[in-house]
Amino acid sequence: MISGKTIEITLKVFAFIIGAIFGSFGNVLIFRLPRGMSIVKPPSHCPVCNNRIAWYDNIPILSYLFLGGKCRHCHTPISIRYPVVELLAAVLSVVAFVHAKAGYWPLLSQETAILWLLEFAFFFALLIITFVDFEHMEVPYLPVLIGTLAGIGLNLAFGPYLHTSWLDSAIGIAAGAVPALLVVLTYRYAFKREGMGMGDVLILGMIGAFVGYKAMPLIYFLSSLQGLAAALIYYLAGGRTTYPTDDLDDNERQKYKEDKEAHPIRMMAVPFGPFLALSALEWVMFREYFVKMINIVFGL
DSSP states (O other), X not given: OOOHHHHHHHHHHHHHHHHHHHHHHHHHHHHHGGGTOOSSSSOSBOTTTOOBOOGGGOSTTHXXXXXXXXXXXXXXXXXXXXXXXXXXXXXXXXXXXXXXXXXXXXXXXXXXXXXXXXXXXXXXXXXXXXXXXXXXXXXXXXXXXXXXXXXXXXXXXXXXXXTOOHHHHHHHHHHHHHHHHHHHHHHHHHXXXXXXXXXXXXXXXXXXXXXXXXXXXXXXXXXXXXXHHHHHHHHHTTOOOXXXXXXXXXXXXXXXXXXXXXXXXXXBOOOOHHHHHHHHHXXXXXHHHHHHHHHHHHTO
């Protein structure tokens, strides 16, 4: 007779494999969405020599190792991002499964499977957003839609158990997006340039749909704190990422140069989406600890 431990390990391995497969698809999204390319056509191919990638060269994580990180045909180095995304997606899938099983329902229940899929869909969306925002300083709409639908589905399906409801999700969207939108418009009016982007507004609405409105103040706090810390570390390490100036006229470019010299840290362009994603992941995984901490701090 197969033991419960063996079944649990088997299911974790299954979750890992499913996550890695989605990670491979995630690499397609990360590469193609910012470039406006179809995510279906053409099939996976080397962007340098255009040779189609065979199925045995497209096995998540393993193919990168077998090929030595190079294209089989032209030997061009393959970005380390590909196995990293696949591995992170696999780990997040296992994390979602363990969280669903240990925190909510018995091992093989239907509820565990549904909660795992919803949480992993949300984590997967955060992963895609993080890598696209890091590389292109923009937020693709498709993963935002996936994460928002996962959040609404979570609160519709499990609201009573999680002490939330579809209303928490709906208010959460507003609680996430509206304050951020006000910040965007105010900053644009005051400084005549972009600060927080509209993509961040969409991400906060997506996060609000999943975690509910009560978590949003902490999400704002954690993401701002971690983003500021990362920006300072990056600046002290010599990083000087700044806003693009291609679309500015001569007067605007001169004003930008003066502002950059006077306020070098403020003028750094740091993608905020990854820190929003990190704070959302932290809330989902450590919600109980955050709630206890808040109750202690405010004497609730």
